[in-house]
Amino acid sequence: MTDASPDGFPPGTDRFPPGTRVRTYRHDPPHHTRLPRYARGKRGVVVEPEGPDELADVSAQGRGDAPVEQIYAVRFEARDLWGEGDHHVVLDLWESYLEEDPDDER
């Protein structure tokens, strides 16, 4: 984690294989982002990579330096999002929205 992407996130390296437990960042940026508020700071599990794309947080500002990162389908338990419910919600999230969430911290 020596380098940082233009938004201060770790750079994208396609580093979460399916089944990886992840946690989303708690960021609340003053610009466009694709990490919905309801899923910030939440725990989920990577379903699979969806393919790389430009980070919308940067490209939506009209900047030409958006990093291309892996997007992952991440599955959340409703209970982890809302404190109740027995369904799941799957979101497509850029790699820099995610950090690994090791089991021993659960």
Added chain:
Amino acid sequence: MTSGDHHTDATIARRVRRLETLLEEKGLITGERLDEAIDAFLAESSSPANGARVVARAWTDDAYRARLLADGTAAVRELGYMEGSFQRLRVVENTASRHNVVVCTLCSCYPLRLLGPSPSWYKSEAYRSRVVREPREVLREFGLELPAGTEITVWDSSAETRYLVLPHRPEGSEGLGEEELAALVTRNALIGTAAV
């Protein structure tokens, strides 16, 4: 909720009109050019019949179904849909014990090329905010009562990835051909707010 949220729609329509007016005033677009673009788009996509044909093929051809679930974009292109699109399509399959429903909580991303223009309720704040939180109740309001044990997954779509629900093939449809099967598939079934 099935009739849509007219108040919200009116607000959105006003905002869109205001944006159009500003863009026209600044000389960035003309009304004629905009109409041409919308007409061209609708001529190319425009109908849930496209999505229904994809489903009917999957119901009648196991190898196609497997390809559709593995790589939705490539599989719908086999049938001539979504050519030239940069979006990914992921197809999610309903079974007797599993149900999928699609939303876009951030805006209104939707597989237009397979379903035509989206229904007004899909863009309503009520649907977008509630279905991720209480899908069972929202589906009940659409008239879809799921058994208590049914596993529900909500797919929150984005500009990069669109979702299509592959409905559970109805009992008693064994003798039907592809066209008859396609006729059974509704737009709401392809979004996941109805069964077939």
